[in-house]
Amino acid sequence: MTASILAFGITKDIFGASSITVELPADATTGGLKTVLEEQYPRLKQLASYLLAVNNEYAADELPLNERDEIAVIPPVSGG
Amino acid sequence: MTASILAFGITKDIFGASSITVELPADATTGGLKTVLEEQYPRLKQLASYLLAVNNEYAADELPLNERDEIAVIPPVSGG
Amino acid sequence: MNTQIILSHQPLNIQSCIDWVMAPGCGGIDVFIGTVRDMTKGKRVLRLEFEAYDKMAISEMQKLADQALLQWPIQRIAIHHRTGVLEVGEVPVIIAVAAAHRDAAFDACRFLIDTLKKTVPIWKKEIFEDGEVWVSATP
Amino acid sequence: MNTQIILSHQPLNIQSCIDWVMAPGCGGIDVFIGTVRDMTKGKRVLRLEFEAYDKMAISEMQKLADQALLQWPIQRIAIHHRTGVLEVGEVPVIIAVAAAHRDAAFDACRFLIDTLKKTVPIWKKEIFEDGEVWVSATP
Numbered sequence: 001m002t003a004s005i006l007a008f009g010i011t012k013d014i015f016g017a018s019s020i021t022v023e024l025p026a027d028a029t030t031g032g033l034k035t036v037l038e039e040q041y042p043r044l045k046q047l048a049s050y051l052l053a054v055n056n057e058y059a060a061d062e063l064p065l066n067e068r069d070e071i072a073v074i075p076p077v078s079g080g
Numbered sequence: 081m082t083a084s085i086l087a088f089g090i091t092k093d094i095f096g097a098s099s100i101t102v103e104l105p106a107d108a109t110t111g112g113l114k115t116v117l118e119e120q121y122p123r124l125k126q127l128a129s130y131l132l133a134v135n136n137e138y139a140a141d142e143l144p145l146n147e148r149d150e151i152a153v154i155p156p157v158s159g160g
Numbered sequence: 161m162n163t164q165i166i167l168s169h170q171p172l173n174i175q176s177c178i179d180w181v182m183a184p185g186c187g188g189i190d191v192f193i194g195t196v197r198d199m200t201k202g203k204r205v206l207r208l209e210f211e212a213y214d215k216m217a218i219s220e221m222q223k224l225a226d227q228a229l230l231q232w233p234i235q236r237i238a239i240h241h242r243t244g245v246l247e248v249g250e251v252p253v254i255i256a257v258a259a260a261h262r263d264a265a266f267d268a269c270r271f272l273i274d275t276l277k278k279t280v281p282i283w284k285k286e287i288f289e290d291g292e293v294w295v296s297a298t299p
Numbered sequence: 300m301n302t303q304i305i306l307s308h309q310p311l312n313i314q315s316c317i318d319w320v321m322a323p324g325c326g327g328i329d330v331f332i333g334t335v336r337d338m339t340k341g342k343r344v345l346r347l348e349f350e351a352y353d354k355m356a357i358s359e360m361q362k363l364a365d366q367a368l369l370q371w372p373i374q375r376i377a378i379h380h381r382t383g384v385l386e387v388g389e390v391p392v393i394i395a396v397a398a399a400h401r402d403a404a405f406d407a408c409r410f411l412i413d414t415l416k417k418t419v420p421i422w423k424k425e426i427f428e429d430g431e432v433w434v435s436a437t438p
Contacts, residue, residue, distance in 0.1 A: 078434035193330065258334075
């Protein structure tokens with residue numbers, strides 16, 4: 001499946017875009033997506049940490065993904 | 081000496097005035113003043129507590145008094 | 161001067177109290193605003209009346225501010241207290257504390273309101289439908 | 300509704316945030332106001348830029364407010380957060396909490412700002428004379 005990934009903050013700089021698409025196996029999970037992203041964008045591994053959000057919720061590590069999910073990479077937050 | 085005593089809050093009700101004068105011996109202290117006041121206004125003893133202020137400072141129990149001191153009875157405060 | 165103490169019969173202005181403490185070196189401001197509640201211990205309050213020993217109240221508030229400035233890394237303090245008759249919803253007190261970092265602002269603000277209520281010579285009378293009472297006066 | 304969550308590009312209005320939480324049953328309001336500092340770790344800051352994942356930021360702020368309402372006896376919460384470019388002295392965040400008694404207001408307000416900074420997807424870029432950095436992004 002083709003997953004569309006939203007980027008914010010420093011992740012937008014790393015991706016060079018506010019959204020990218022990646023090809024994933026049909027049974028992909030958030031953990032699998034992280035592996036793919038880190039291969040394509042090794043600078044992700046230099047972040048203090050990062051999480052994935054799926055449909056506006058922080059996602060567990062092995063959450064199965066669907067093509068229609070809204071997926072975002074959440075680098076360390078710094079609001080307030 | 082003649083001491084003039086300012087009253088606030090419930091003490092104004094007890095004295096029936098916002099200021100009273102009392103006659104004190106020349107060597108009077110805050111402790112002696114309290115005794116005199118409690119004799120003349122026994123309702124003072126029904127307060128949760130009260131303090132004397134001399135020249136805008138909370139006064140210790142045996143502070144000597146002078147005729148020119150600004151003396152006030154401070155019943156339990158409840159500002160804020 | 162890094163403290164502003166105001167005791168006034170006029171309605172307090174929240175925005176101007178906060179504006180006064182704002183400074184370019186401060187990252188956090190904590191503000192406590194007291195308001196007149198409609199009930200106390202289950203009884204309907206019509207209004208409050210605040211009376212102060214003005215000169216001493218101001219000097220005691222100044223002392224509290226000085227103590228807070230010694231005790232916490234804070235930059236500016238404003239304490240505004242109202243006197244006279246206040247209706248439900250009106251504001252008797254505003255305390256604003258600005259600091260580089262928020263923990264100090266929170267801690268100092270809480271210290272200021274807690275201690276103000278214990279030491280500053282200001283008195284509050286609650287007026288009910290069937291009478292009135294000086295708060296905390298008797299056991 | 301007893302919570303108001305606002306995420307906005309427009310300057311925040313402190314007075315309207317506070318007005319929103321005021322209620323006749325409340326005796327105390329604690330307000331935290333974040334401001335843009337002129338220095339960070341000894342370096343002069345020119346301005347900040349805030350970016351949010353809008354929809355998720357709002358839902359995370361709502362979750363925090365819901366949690367605070369469960370955890371403390373408080374009545375109303377307003378959380379206003381700004382996005383976009385902010386100059387020194389401008390206000391990125393205001394949190395106001397109204398309660399019958401002040402302890403709950405202080406505790407809940409502090410919880411809200413502490414947790415907001417940890418969980419709400421909003422990012423801050425500091426812009427210096429010689430560069431810029433996304434705060435906390437790298438170790």
